[in-house]
Amino acid sequence: MAKTYEEINEKIRQGKAVVLTAEEVAEMAKTASAKEIARKVDVVTTATFGAMCSSGAFLNFGHTTPGIRMETIELNGVRVCGGLAAVDTYVGATDCNPQNPTYGGGHIIEDLVAGKEITLEAWGKGTDDYPRRHVKTLITKDSINEAYLYNPRNAYQNYNVAVNSTGTTKYTYMGTLLPRLRNAAYSTAGELSPLINDPECRTIGLGTRIFLCGTVGYVAWNGTQFHSTKEVNAHGIPTSNARTLAVVGDLKEMSTDFLRGVYYEKYGVSLFVGLGVPIPILDEDLAQRVSIRNEQIETVISDYGDNYHILGKTNYAALRSGEIEVNGQKVRTAPVASLAKAREIADILKAWIQEGRFELSAPVRPMPTGTSVKPLEIRGFKDETGIQ
């Protein structure tokens, strides 16, 4: 009863593929068996739209006459990487100028996508082959050569819930955490989330074609901090941050509807990334996996005021009810990633596949197994933390 990628792609080309979103298939699974789902459904679309700090873009500016070996580079006054040949750079989403911390890499990337003019200023020491020592000009995404997003760590497979037990407000990448457990912030799209629907990455690997910020992108590698040996629950879902994806796509084709530069109070700049992954329903096992429901996806509650101390466990049905219990106290919950936008992405990807505009690609290399995440040890030097 197994299907192949080629059989599914043939159906897509003929406009006959049956495509559901992960939420739709979870609903269908209430009355249909995995066997029936495997027979009826060809592709399930998953999506997420949230802040993903480990993101950025490679740019190539082109050469001036006379040429310059750009060693110090600023875009709209923000220092970006000067360590890539003469006229290449990498804009990290969290790059910023400490003098103006509310605008940074994420905003530059959004401005480029929006077609806005960006001020490029660069300095070099002057070499025999690149004599120019300074350049200042305006660029747009159309005036430069390549511009592609390459995000080293996106689409975390599950994420902890953030709370704050201390007496003061904490400003974090999980948003404003009110004192004394007055709120709980969660960020995963639950049953719609990509790596929740294929938890062992049977179909997601290098070369997997995806939706990335409004255009077609690809999984480029396993994401950094790829943790494939986290404890899983009875439904095979890791109960906290586990696997991740490195993704790549053409910035020039992207849309600011699905890519936004953001600033978190007292934390810094980041980038909201919209990402959708199609899961081919090759067999009954995958049909079972994509049928996962919010109440079956558990995650841990982490105290961001007390060194990420784990205060308990909950699930996404409880989180979406608006209230969970932590330490015997009722705590109000709210998302800090957009489910409305994630649904929009899952629907767009579904339409692309139904219309025959998007075929599925089998991984050219599977994701690694047996990996975990190392901490950074302090050795050879006295530990001076600088914490104030």
Place this chain on the structure above:
Amino acid sequence: MTQKIILTFPSEVSGDPIIYELIRTYDIKVNILKAEIQPGQIGTLLVELDAEEDKVEQAKAFFTSRGIATNPVSSRISYDESRCIHCGNCASACFAGALRITPPDWRLHFDPEKCIACKLCLKSCPLRLFSIEFSPLN
């Protein structure tokens, strides 16, 4: 009826016991939700007035007679809906329950009646879409 209003005090009355006069003269239950007042400077006060409608109107006339601008809260906090991505960061911070991301659409909903103008949403919105404005003095 209860009504939530922002009072903007000119500097010359910001040292006066206005709320005391209000309670004594008009028998109005006053709940102060937020205060930013320093003698000799322009001050603002967010209050909830609980009384019969005619008394609330009399109180407003009293404020006007003392040069204090009155504005309903609902007209004060606003956000750029066209740029909102419904991420929920404002709702997470909004302990008053005025900003909520709710099913079935999981989009942002704003209930001005519940807003206490704490301004946490201004800081918490990662897109900086919120603004709060206090009206000019009369």
